[in-house]
Amino acid sequence: MNIQRIKDFLSGTHQEIDGWFFPLDQLIFYEIFSIQNSLNIGGDVAEIGVYKGKSLVLLSLLKSESQRLLGFDLFDKDYQKITEQNLSAFGTVENVALQKGLTSDLSRRELDALLHTPLRFLHIDAGHEYFEVLEQLELFVPFVSDKALMNRDGLRLCLTRFNICEFHPWRQWPSRDNKTLFKATG
Ligand SMILES: C[S@@+](CC[C@H](N)C(=O)[O-])C[C@H]1O[C@@H](n2cnc3c(N)ncnc32)[C@H](O)[C@@H]1O
Numbered sequence: 152m153n154i155q156r157i158k159d160f161l162s163g164t165h166q167e168i169d170g171w172f173f174p175l176d177q178l179i180f181y182e183i184f185s186i187q188n189s190l191n192i193g194g195d196v197a198e199i200g201v202y203k204g205k206s207l208v209l210l211s212l213l214k215s216e217s218q219r220l221l222g223f224d225l226f227d228k229d230y231q232k233i234t235e236q237n238l239s240a241f242g243t244v245e246n247v248a249l250q251k252g253l254t255s256d257l258s259r260r261e262l263d264a265l266l267h268t269p270l271r272f273l274h275i276d277a278g279h280e281y282f283e284v285l286e287q288l289e290l291f292v293p294f295v296s297d298k299a300l301m302n303r304d305g306l307r308l309c310l311t312r313f314n315i316c317e318f319h320p321w322r323q324w325p326s327r328d329n330k331t332l333f334k335a336t337g
Contacts, residue, residue: 152213156242157181160209161177161181165205167237167240168203168204172205172209177206177209180206180209180210180213181209181213184272192296194218194296195218195219195221195266195268196220196272197221197222197266198210199277199287200275203237204233204235204242205237206274208241210272211238211242211244212243216246217246218271220248221247221248221266222234222248223254224250224277225251225252231251234249254277269294271298271299272299
């Protein structure tokens, strides 16, 4: 973790980056990584839904240098370039890779080539419809470490819109007819 840059991000530089990643979610990310570090939980990190890199920048600072961070997005317009600039200015580009395209076009084989170490953290923040999240969960969950924590669209939204207490163990999952995967509460 790059503590000084993390402090800078949390206390102000996040405001320089356009996006949807709010202070409470930023602190929750920081806490999750701190807990993982204290428990020696390692692994790579992936984010689906980068936009201009606001949450990706913090993830780049929270992971250790040797851990990889993969950011998946359509990268409309010049957003990939903006993300790269934001990483350089406020985060780190060390071991960070951006993948442009629709996640539904990704094959298991392509992901096998991209994701080498089980993920310690998966942030899904792309399309917010149930079918979109489910599709991305089905694609990425096989790559998630048994010890990982997963965040979907900011933990706050996760807690207010979904009850995630009924996750089935990773290994038995995903299953399309598993209606207890997410239980809508609102
Ligand atoms: C809410 S924004 C992400 C916000 C970002 N995490 C932040 O910190 O500001 C959603 C992003 O998901 C991307 N997206 C939506 N559906 C996608 C898909 N199926 N595959 C890849 N990217 C997708 C969009 O291009 C958009 O940039």
